Amino acid sequence: MATMVAGSNAPLTAENPGLAGVMVAMGWQTTPSNGPQSELTAMAIVCGADGRAVTPEHLVFFNQLTTAGGGVRFSEAPQARADVEQIDVEFSRVPAEVAKIAFLAYVDPELRGPGTFGAVRSAYIRVARPDGSELLRFDVPQAHGERIKAMMFGELYRHREDWKFRALGQGYENGLAGVAQDFGLAL
Amino acid sequence: MRDRRGLSGSDVPFLTRRVREQPAAAHPSSPASAHGRSPLDLSAPASTPAVATGQSRNPLDLSAPSAGRGATAAAQRTPTRPASPEERLYPAPALGELRQLTARDAVVRLNPRQAGVGSLVVTGARGVAWEGADRTTGAQSVHREEIGTPIQTAGNRPLLSFVSRDAVLVLRHARELRRALFIAAEGPMTAVAFAGAGVAVHGSLGAGQRTVLTATRIGSVLELRAESVPADWDDGQIWREFAFTMTVGLGAPLR
Incomplete structure (x- = not known):
């Protein structure tokens, strides 16, 4: 198991021959509040070579569990683990046109006090084998959380014939709207 | 006559669909003996008499084609994934398409x-x-x-x-x-x-x-x-x- 820092990358299939897929798990803790509180939602965006979503519908989250091309699936995180959300990637079923899969969490833009990442602690993303054994982990640094409404945790990307993972930790002050604009999503 | 016991006190009889129990002949208590197969033999799904003949099927059940409409026996034996609620919807405009x-x-x-x-x-x-x-x-x-x-x-x-x-x-x-x-x-x-x-x-x-x-x-x-x-x-x-x-x-x- 390797711990990553923001901006670093690590090979997956090159270092782990026979790795057919990975489980990407994300987790965080939210400071409890008596009033409306931030509700983080995990999302994965399936992107083409231009870095934008293959189509405006190419994302998975709790209300759209998979994409038309397949290979990326939103799953329930087992309660035995600390993970909040889990997304499974099966490399052989990911269409060839897909160059990367971006993993992020956003604060749900609810009308009543949507909140920010200011109330979020101990956010992380980890990449594990399908059996759950951990390959990589990135603890997302806490910085300017009170201004951030969406956060790119990391991305899986193709490198020649292999798959690699990059840790990101980049925040969006304009939240999901900014993410949708950057990736060309239809929400 | 329709049995309304289960709808007592309900305002929504029209939303409640009773599933009729199949006659005993349509679901033999021992399918293995009826078809000469082991009950644990999962190599091929056994076709029930109801599907195989198409006779005892509810004529209003549109969930699967009947044999009389040209479906092959092989197609009937192939287990199919039940359609999701979204797949069963008729087309309608998306939010934003109609003003x-x-x-x-x-x-x-x-x-x-x-x-x-x-x-x-x-x-x-x-x-x-x-x-x-x-x-x-x-x-x-x-x-x-x-x-x-x-x-x-x-x-x-x-x-x-x-x-x-x-x-x-x-x-x-x-x-x-x-x-x-x-x-x-x-x-x-x-x-x-x-x-x-x-x-x-x-x-x-x-x-x-x-x-x-x-x-x-x-x-x-x-x-x-x-x-x-x-x-x-x-x-x-x-x-x-x-x-x-x-x-x-x-x-x-x-x-």
């Missing part, structure tokens, strides 16, 4: 992305009613009079309530909703989702009518439909028309 609902074009649907992000804000409603996935029901007026069981979400927000004079549905938790009513006041109503896609509807779609915008969750989509009721009906009559019976919120805090 206005009318009596003729009365339906729009929020796709899974629209139906899962932010809030659905409905303006121009005088009252709302909700039925949760757990079948609890409640209602609130624009003046904050409330009855029934409130549904509180994990983010400490009610699933459906008024904010100022707008009704707000928390779409992050739309899966906790089964259906909702938005009862028009006197003017038009609008329903707008997170990214700005929306639709408008007149408060009355005909003389002496009042519009009720219904929201029904179907799997991961949310369907909005403009319905009409007599304009002079009060909220109680409207709830009854839509088969709402308010439940008592035993777990709710005292007000």
Whole structure:
């Protein structure tokens, strides 16, 4: 198991021959509040070579569990683990046109006090084998959380014939709207 | 004759579909002996007499083609994945494709992305009613009079309530909703989702009518439909028309 820092990358299939897929798990803790509180939602965006979503519908989250091309699936995180959300990637079923899969969490833009990442602690993303054994982990640094409404945790990307993972930790002050604009999503 | 024992006290017999028990002959108690197969032999699914002959099948059951319509026996033996609720829907415009609902074009649907992000804000409603996935029901007026069981979400927000004079549905938790009513006041109503896609509807779609915008969750989509009721009906009559019976919120805090 390797711990990553923001901006670093690590090979997956090159270092782990026979790795057919990975489980990407994300987790965080939210400071409890008596009033409306931030509700983080995990999302994965399936992107083409231009870095934008293959189509405006190419994302998975709790209300759209998979994409038309397949290979990326939103799953329930087992309660035995600390993970909040889990997304499974099966490399052989990911269409060839897909160059990367971006993993992020956003604060749900609810009308009543949507909140920010200011109330979020101990956010992380980890990449594990399908059996759950951990390959990589990135603890997302806490910085300017009170201004951030969406956060790119990391991305899986193709490198020649292999798959690699990059840790990101980049925040969006304009939240999901900014993410949708950057990736060309239809929400 | 239809057995109504299971519907006692219900306002919604038309929504309840009884599944007829199959005659004993159609489901032999020992399929293995009937087909000469081991009960643990899963190499090929055994076809039941009902499917194989197509004779004892309900003629109104359209879920699978009958042998008489040219289906091959091999196709009948192939187990098929049951269609999801979304796959069984007839086509309807997406939210944003229609600017206005009318009596003729009365339906729009929020796709899974629209139906899962932010809030659905409905303006121009005088009252709302909700039925949760757990079948609890409640209602609130624009003046904050409330009855029934409130549904509180994990983010400490009610699933459906008024904010100022707008009704707000928390779409992050739309899966906790089964259906909702938005009862028009006197003017038009609008329903707008997170990214700005929306639709408008007149408060009355005909003389002496009042519009009720219904929201029904179907799997991961949310369907909005403009319905009409007599304009002079009060909220109680409207709830009854839509088969709402308010439940008592035993777990709710005292007000």
